[in-house]
Amino acid sequence: MTDTEILVGTHMPLTGPAAAGYSKIAPATRAYFEHVNAAGGVYGRKISYKIMDDTYNPATTQQVVRELVLQDKVFAILNGLGTPTHTGVLDFLKTNRVPDLFVASGSRSWNQPEKYPGTFGFNPDYTVEGKILASYVQREQKGQKVCFLGQDDDFGRDSLAGIEKILGPVAAKQTYVTSNPNVGPQMGALKQAGCQVVMLATIPGFTALSIGTAAKIGFKPKFVVSNVGADYDTLAKQLGAAAPLLDGLVAANYLPASNDANDPWITLFKQINTKYNGNAAFDNNIVYGMSVAVLFVEALKATGKDLTRESLIAAVERGGFKGPSIAPLRFSKTDHSGYAGEQLSKVTGTTQAYFGDAYSTDDGDGPVKAYTPTVVPPAALPTQK
Amino acid sequence: MTAVRERVPTRAGEVVRGRGRLWILAAAPLILALTYILPPFRTYQLATVGAYLCVTAGLTVLTGLNGQLSLGHGALMATGAYTLALSQNALAGRGQWTLAVSAAAAVVVSTAVGAVVGLAAARLRGPYLAGLTLAVAVVVPSITSTFDGTFNSDQGLSVALDPPPGYIPVERWQAWLCWAGALITLLLLANLIRGRFGRNLRAVRDDEAAARLAGISVARTQVMAFVVSAACAGLGGALFAVLAQSVSPGAFPLALSLFLLMAVVIGGLGSLAGALWGALLLVALPALANSVTDRFNAPRLEGNLPLAVFGVVLVIVMLAAPGGIASLTRRVRNETHPDRASRSRFSRRLFRQRRQ
Numbered sequence: 001m002t003d004t005e006i007l008v009g010t011h012m013p014l015t016g017p018a019a020a021g022y023s024k025i026a027p028a029t030r031a032y033f034e035h036v037n038a039a040g041g042v043y044g045r046k047i048s049y050k051i052m053d054d055t056y057n058p059a060t061t062q063q064v065v066r067e068l069v070l071q072d073k074v075f076a077i078l079n080g081l082g083t084p085t086h087t088g089v090l091d092f093l094k095t096n097r098v099p100d101l102f103v104a105s106g107s108r109s110w111n112q113p114e115k116y117p118g119t120f121g122f123n124p125d126y127t128v129e130g131k132i133l134a135s136y137v138q139r140e141q142k143g144q145k146v147c148f149l150g151q152d153d154d155f156g157r158d159s160l161a162g163i164e165k166i167l168g169p170v171a172a173k174q175t176y177v178t179s180n181p182n183v184g185p186q187m188g189a190l191k192q193a194g195c196q197v198v199m200l201a202t203i204p205g206f207t208a209l210s211i212g213t214a215a216k217i218g219f220k221p222k223f224v225v226s227n228v229g230a231d232y233d234t235l236a237k238q239l240g241a242a243a244p245l246l247d248g249l250v251a252a253n254y255l256p257a258s259n260d261a262n263d264p265w266i267t268l269f270k271q272i273n274t275k276y277n278g279n280a281a282f283d284n285n286i287v288y289g290m291s292v293a294v295l296f297v298e299a300l301k302a303t304g305k306d307l308t309r310e311s312l313i314a315a316v317e318r319g320g321f322k323g324p325s326i327a328p329l330r331f332s333k334t335d336h337s338g339y340a341g342e343q344l345s346k347v348t349g350t351t352q353a354y355f356g357d358a359y360s361t362d363d364g365d366g367p368v369k370a371y372t373p374t375v376v377p378p379a380a381l382p383t384q385k
Numbered sequence: 386m387t388a389v390r391e392r393v394p395t396r397a398g399e400v401v402r403g404r405g406r407l408w409i410l411a412a413a414p415l416i417l418a419l420t421y422i423l424p425p426f427r428t429y430q431l432a433t434v435g436a437y438l439c440v441t442a443g444l445t446v447l448t449g450l451n452g453q454l455s456l457g458h459g460a461l462m463a464t465g466a467y468t469l470a471l472s473q474n475a476l477a478g479r480g481q482w483t484l485a486v487s488a489a490a491a492v493v494v495s496t497a498v499g500a501v502v503g504l505a506a507a508r509l510r511g512p513y514l515a516g517l518t519l520a521v522a523v524v525v526p527s528i529t530s531t532f533d534g535t536f537n538s539d540q541g542l543s544v545a546l547d548p549p550p551g552y553i554p555v556e557r558w559q560a561w562l563c564w565a566g567a568l569i570t571l572l573l574l575a576n577l578i579r580g581r582f583g584r585n586l587r588a589v590r591d592d593e594a595a596a597r598l599a600g601i602s603v604a605r606t607q608v609m610a611f612v613v614s615a616a617c618a619g620l621g622g623a624l625f626a627v628l629a630q631s632v633s634p635g636a637f638p639l640a641l642s643l644f645l646l647m648a649v650v651i652g653g654l655g656s657l658a659g660a661l662w663g664a665l666l667l668v669a670l671p672a673l674a675n676s677v678t679d680r681f682n683a684p685r686l687e688g689n690l691p692l693a694v695f696g697v698v699l700v701i702v703m704l705a706a707p708g709g710i711a712s713l714t715r716r717v718r719n720e721t722h723p724d725r726a727s728r729s730r731f732s733r734r735l736f737r738q739r740r741q
Contacts, residue, residue, distance in 0.1 A: 058541055059636030062629040067675075070426035070556070084540035088631040091543065095555060152533055153540035177530045177539045179634065 001075040001307065002045075006300070009050040009068035011080045011089075012104075016055035017178040021204040021234030021285045022081060025104065026051040028289025029079060029296075031277035032269075036293075042300040045307070050074065054085055056178060056203075061085040062092070069096050076101055076312065079122065079292045083107040083155040090116050099309050101299065101316065102292055102338070106228065107154045108363060111337035118313055121338035122292060124254055124327060126155055126201065126226065127363035130162020132252055132342050133224050135359070135368040137197055138166055141222065147172040147195035149186055149210055151202060158363075159201035159226055165365065171195060176206060183210050184217075191219040198222070202229040208238035211245050225251045227342065232352035233258070233283035247349060252342035254327040255291050256375070257354060258284045264377040265291075265324035287324075294323045294378075326358055326373035337363075343373060406575045409568055416568075420560045428556040429628070430668050435563030436624035437664035439570045441649050442657055443617025446574055448646065449655025450583065451610035452590035453506060457518035459642035461615045462622030463525045464498045465491035466632040469623035470542045471535070477545035484546070484627070488566070491623035492616050499615020500608065507607040522642045526634040541633025544626050563624045570617050571657055577613065586610055640692065647695050651702045653709025662710040670694050 001007065012026045013019045026049070033047040041047065050072060052064035061082070068074045069092070077093060080086045081104035090109065093100045094116050102122035103110045106129060110121035137146055146167055150156025152175035164170065172193035174186035187210060190198055198214070198221045200207055207229040214220065230251030236243040256263040269290045273282055280286060300307065303315040319331035327341035341360030345352055357370035416435075420428050440462060447453050472487035502521055506514055529536035536542065549558035577583060585606045588596040593603050626632045648667045653659025674690035706713050 057635035057638075058539070058631065058633040059629065062631060062636075066429060067426065070424075070429060084633070087540060088543060088629070088633070091630055152530055152538035175530075175533070175538075177526065179526045179539055180530070 004041075004045060005048060006042075006045050006307070007048045007050065007072065007074050008076050008078045008296070009052065009065075009072060009074035010078050011052050011054040011061050011064050011068075011082075011085065013056035013081060013085075014051070014053035016057065017181060017205055018056035018082065018203050019205075020208075020238055021231055021283070022056075022104075024280060024283070024285040025079070025081065025289040025292075027280070028269075028273070028277055028286040029293045031272055031275075032290040032293035032297075034276040035272045036297055042297055043305045043307070045300075047297075047300075049078070054082075056082055056085060058085050058088045062088055065089045065092065069093070069098055074098070075309065078102060078296055079104045079289075081105065083109075083151075084153045086110075087154065090119060094118060097309060099312050099316075101312075102295060104288075104292070105155065106158070106226075106338065108158055108337070109154060111335065113334055113336050116336075118309075120316055120331065120336045122295070123228065124339045124342050125337050125363055126158035127162035127165070128340065128361055129226055129252060129342055130159045130164075130199075130201075131166050131361050131363075131368050132162075132344070132359045133199060133226070133250075134163040134166035136250065136344055137199070137224060141197050144196040144222075145171045145194055146197045146199065147174075147190050147193060147221075148199045149174045149176065149183070149190065149202065150200070151175065151206070152177050155228075156201045159199075162363070163199055166368070170199070176202070178203065178206070181205070181209065183213050186210075187213045187219060188217060190214075190221070191217060195221050197224060200225045200229060202226065204229050204231060204234045205238060208235050211235075211249075212239055212242055215242065215245050223249050225249060227251055227253045230345075230352075231284040232347055232350070233281065234285065236350070243350070246347050249347040249352075250344060251346075251352075252344050253284070253354070254325050254339045254342045255284070255287050256324050256326070257345070257352065258282055258287050259351065259353070263324075263375070265375070268378050291324050295321060295329075298323060322376040324375065324378070326375055327360065341371070341373075406572060409571045409575060413564075413568055416560070416564045420557045425554060425556045428554075428560050430672070432556065432560035432563040432624075432628055434664045434668050435560065435567040436621050436628060437645075437648075437667045438567040438621075438661060439563075439624060440618045440621035440645055441652065441660040441663040441667070442567075442570055442574050443614040443621075444645055445649040445652070445655055445657065445660045445663070446578060446586070446617075447610050447614035448649060449653075449659070450578060450586040450590060451607060453607060453610060454511075454515050454646070455506075455518045455611075455614070456515055456639075456642050456646065457502065457521035458614070458618045458645050459637040459639065460521045460525050461495050461499055461502075461618035462625065462641070463632070463634065463637035464495040465619030465622030466626040466636070467529075467536060467542070468494040468619070469626045470544045470632045473626075474542065474545050477547060481547055481550060484562075488620065488623045491626075492619050495619020495622065496612055496616045499612045499618070503608040503611025503615070506611055507604045518642075519639070522637075522639045525637055529634045536634075539634060541631055541635070543631045544629075546627065546630060559628055562627060566620050566624050570620060571660075574613075574617070575657060582606075582609070644692075644695060647699050649709075651695075651699055651709055653711030656709075656711045658714070659709045659711035666695075666698070670698065 014023045030049040037046040054061040054064050076099035079102050083105045086103050100119040106123035106126040108125050110119050148170045176183050256265050298321045299316050303312045317333050321329050327339040330340050343354045343358040345354050358373040359368050361368040468491040469487045472490045476483040530538045585601050589603050589606045648663030652663030671691040674694050
């Protein structure tokens with residue numbers, strides 16, 4: 001970090017089992033930074049974003065994050081992606097006192113201010129999301145047999161914990177690992193158990209695989225999917241000709257929908273995407289990547305001219321950030337978790353759209369409460385100092 | 386490591402190897418100095434070389450001196466790494482001695498696993514042996530997800546480590562640990578392959594029937610070679626767990642086992658100097674590939690480029706110096722030795738797949 005530049009790094013799956021969809025996030029974040037840099041940066045500092053491919057392999061994440069911190073001497077790690085991957089570098093980042101901002105995952109591990117004072121989440125945590133999705137199932141699919149397929153790590157476990165807080169024990173549960181791209185046995189077992197609703201805590205590649213595999217064995221339950229594995233465009237691309245299987249898919253999200261032409265943030269993001277991101281196919285991954293960048297720029301702005309690692313963390317803890325999300329952020333000294341709510345979405349035909357209220361809750365036994373989302377338009381965009 | 390008793394050299398070349406052990410001792414102060422000179426990231430890479438060296442040294446004894454091909458050393462490393470992780474997570478917080486206990490446990494457990502694999506391997510030859518060891522390498526992720534309660538599936542385990550004593554930076558401490566392990570391994574191996582055991586290894590490699598006629602138990606020698614090699618791999622794996630402060634099946638993929646084998650062949654099969662070259666390459670080539678992809682801004686290549694680079698280097702080295710990089714330095718010293726010649730013949734044979 002100098003007076004004219006801030007170097008920030010990230011680890012992302014650009015190749016490998018989680019690359020579908022996710023590989024578009026970091027380039028979108030970088031595109032937004034270029035937009036900000038073109039307007040003079042933040043307090044005269046331009047933001048450089050170094051993206052490292054960890055192939056969603058926790059061992060590779062170890063290596064690339066060490067390289068970013070020890071060799072490239074990045075000022076902070078931003079939006080490192082993945083529960084299993086990022087969990088392994090928490091201690092290393094803490095030892096080196098590197099701010100670890102807005103992790104691209106909803107694991108509850110990011111919210112441990114005492115143990116990891118520099119780590120902050122971004123996504124709503126998977127338990128919060130599990131509770132919101134499960135309360136939808138409780139309202140709309142009363143009395144049906146609800147089952148669960150999740151990633152065999154904290155992602156799946158946190159999600160299931162939230163679901164079971166609302167619904168009680170699920171009828172059947174299965175797990176998968178990303179290193180084995182076959183969910184045949186799992187979907188077979190869920191079919192055997194007579195599941196009518198299958199709740200998925202899966203990354204996009206495995207959401208598509210699960211839905212496709214189920215259809216192949218003549219199993220057509222209702223799918224209710226975690227936000228991290230539910231982007232319609234990503235799934236449709238994965239499924240190809242089988243994309244109509246996505247009709248009726250229920251999920252949740254907390255960022256503006258990429259197909260919402262009326263949202264001012266989407267308008268802005270599309271312009272930036274055209275100008276700085278090589279006009280990549282515009283989907284929710286790009287919205288996600290740019291929303292991360294918006295929040296980071298807000299945090300830099302809030303820190304002020306005297307930017308140090310400590311002052312940045314203090315500024316994030318002061319909180320009060322506004323951005324494109326329909327959900328509130330509640331960063332404080334005692335809360336490092338990400339967005340605190342979600343709104344449900346549904347695929348009708350080929351269109352994924354929000355419906356109903358937005359909901360917020362905690363990861364304990366608190367109730368799932370409806371609220372009316374308010375979005376702050378990007379007029380107050382802090383691109384100039 | 387002071388009880389290095391000199392044996393009467395039986396052949397001219399053995400004297401050279403005796404000198405090699407002096408080099409190993411001389412390396413210690415050099416490494417120590419390097420950990421003070423190098424910046425933290427280079428020190429971390431130096432530590433990684435040390436950890437790899439434990440494995441490549443063991444593998445080169447198995448493949449180069451005994452002629453047994455192993456595509457499963459990554460799995461033996463995983464055995465050591467998981468043992469260390471489980472042991473550390475149970476013991477840590479009581480002081481640095483726990484690390485020594487955990488590392489010892491890692492060596493013991495991987496030795497036991499190596500003995501089981503070795504017993505089966507001693508009955509197999511050529512492609513069947515390769516197939517068996519390949520299966521061992523492939524089974525690691527399945528084991529971790531089947532027993533996810535213990536091994537936590539793909540996410541793996543984090544390793545509880547006590548902070549380095551005093552104000553020693555983490556990377557320097559890691560380099561010391563890894564190189565202590567590597568140098569001890571090298572000393573023990575150098576000692577071992579100089580004596581009767583080493584001659585048995587070579588005799589079995591060169592001609593099993595002749596070895597049997599000379600009164601050597603072929604199966605026993607082969608199992609022992611596997612056990613020694615597994616112990617080294619287990620120690621290397623344990624050191625990797627210390628370096629990464631975590632273990633996961635993704636750290637020990639099939640590609641790692643293949644890289645290890647390629648590294649010892651490129652370095653020079655059957656020589657400990659070759660193992661050092663191999664360990665250096667294992668760290669340097671991916672880093673090189675990384676900087677190349679950086680320059681051309683082609684991050685998607687990154688996962689695949691090291692493999693391609695390794696392949697190209699392997700082809701070039703096999704064409705230019707079939708005895709590996711270590712044979713080049715020997716050629717410079719203008720030494721010829723029948724044993725080395727047979728070693729390079731062997732490596733050529735191995736990669737033309739003409740072994741029976």
